Amino acid sequence: MTPPARLAQVQAHLASSSPPSAPHGSPSSSPPSLRASSSSTSSSPSSTAAAGASAPTGGAPAGGAAKPARQAPPTASEYRFFLPMQTRWNDNDKYGHMNNVVYLEYGDSVSNAYLETHAYPPAPAPHPIGLMVSSQATYSASLGYPQPVVAALAVKHLGTRSVTWKVALFAGEYADAEGATEGEAEGEAEADRAMRGFALRDVQRGGAGRKVRLARGDQPAGGGEPRAAMFGEMVHVFVDEGTRRPVEKLDEGMREALMRLVVE
Numbered sequence: 001m002t003p004p005a006r007l008a009q010v011q012a013h014l015a016s017s018s019p020p021s022a023p024h025g026s027p028s029s030s031p032p033s034l035r036a037s038s039s040s041t042s043s044s045p046s047s048t049a050a051a052g053a054s055a056p057t058g059g060a061p062a063g064g065a066a067k068p069a070r071q072a073p074p075t076a077s078e079y080r081f082f083l084p085m086q087t088r089w090n091d092n093d094k095y096g097h098m099n100n101v102v103y104l105e106y107g108d109s110v111s112n113a114y115l116e117t118h119a120y121p122p123a124p125a126p127h128p129i130g131l132m133v134s135s136q137a138t139y140s141a142s143l144g145y146p147q148p149v150v151a152a153l154a155v156k157h158l159g160t161r162s163v164t165w166k167v168a169l170f171a172g173e174y175a176d177a178e179g180a181t182e183g184e185a186e187g188e189a190e191a192d193r194a195m196r197g198f199a200l201r202d203v204q205r206g207g208a209g210r211k212v213r214l215a216r217g218d219q220p221a222g223g224g225e226p227r228a229a230m231f232g233e234m235v236h237v238f239v240d241e242g243t244r245r246p247v248e249k250l251d252e253g254m255r256e257a258l259m260r261l262v263v264e
Helices: 003-017 032-041 045-053 100-119 182-187 190-194 200-204 252-259
Strands: 081-086 129-139 148-158 162-174 212-214 230-239
Touching (some): 100 162, 100 230, 100 252, 129 162, 148 212
Antiparallel strands (some): 081 148, 129 230, 148 162, 162 230
16 A cells, blocks of 8 residues: 555544544533533532521521630639738739739739638748749739729639639728727717728727728629629649748648638
8 A cells, every 4th residue: 555545544544533523612622520520519509598598597607606605703702711902003004903913913912811821830830832833814804003902712622732722803992980989980080080090099009901891883783792803713832941842741730721711
């Protein structure tokens, strides 16, 4: 067979085995696999509407969990030991209220006040000291100078050589001179009444300072107990004062004193 005749035979064979070409841009020009993939991922208006009808209701974002409710601040009845204190001028920051760091300083003060007056043996007997290893606080209201505050304390967990404190800070207010007798009130000049609790004679007879109570203006609407402006937890680990190594266990006197503050 001559070369031109052979070439004509090959061309005739190729033409008979190839599918007819589609116009450029026609859907049939796409490979079958690509066409199948495109149709499986597309959505019709009816299917989109059906999907939208099954979305969760109630205001929660589709596909997301509802936001948990904020924990209500605790009331004073959830604590066992209280220490009224006068705020200081430098407790306030430039925003006119107590700086967040200061709240926990009052918590540190009330826990150590309880240890010194109720748990540690009288000086000069040696005793372990508590080192703070963790703390956390939640703030629900502002406090600041010159308002008095009431620090509150309880024990959440008592370990072999550690204690987890529950601490809180409540707004306080000065009570009126309810402790004065009628004779004292009648014999006092107006200026003396204004200085009651802060005069020289009060210092001399051991009656310095005014009585502090939980601020009644902070009671929730409709009554009920006032709630904490700050609440949180602190953990003390008790160590030997000299070596700073953790003690093996707390003695029975300390454990008994701390057990009095345990709350469920």
